[in-house]
Amino acid sequence: RKEVEQDPGPFNVPEGATVAFNCTYSNSASQSFFWYRQDCRKEPKLLMSVYSSGNEDGRFTAQLNRASQYISLLIRDSKLSDSATYLCVVNPYSGYSTLTFGKGTMLLVSP
């Protein structure tokens, strides 16, 4: 099993739709989780951290399910500007110096 796995997509949704992505991770000891956004040919940018109790930032909601070892990202009321690749990112071990990046899920929002 790969350390971090994501459905590559693309997910094609109309404006205003709600869309959700999941990401699974292999190490049950993983401590930190993030969602990054990457626009075409641009650098990854932190979208949000994922906390154990779940957290929300405007139209974006992140959830963590430790029992099943996955994290999710929900986007409500999709905008054209949400079109991007969403990267699931995990710190595999406590005190580990690096993060493990998933390959990303592509989202395309159409008018």
Added chain:
Amino acid sequence: NAGVTQTPKFRILKIGQSMTLQCAQDMNHNYMYWYRQDPGMGLKLIYYSVGAGITDKGEVPNGYNVSRSTTEDFPLRLELAAPSQTSVYFCASSPGQGRQPQHFGDGTRLSIL
């Protein structure tokens, strides 16, 4: 707020040439990282550093070298450029250990012909 600055933004090299990709951060972060991203692929860690004078290999270090003489700078050196090193290179930094998010520069697009 400059954040993480990478230079150059674009470069074309001939096979066998060498060059240094520059990365500087002004956030006083201890941790710095170099990644490469091939078209349609995920990020692969080349080297990282947990502080001045300390570097370690990542997933794909062959063909690259790094140094970290100051907190601010983390250059990546290609000694003998090969076509397989054509990629986009991202530098990132973070304030602490892996449980903290990383902040990325806007990348260097390198083509080797």
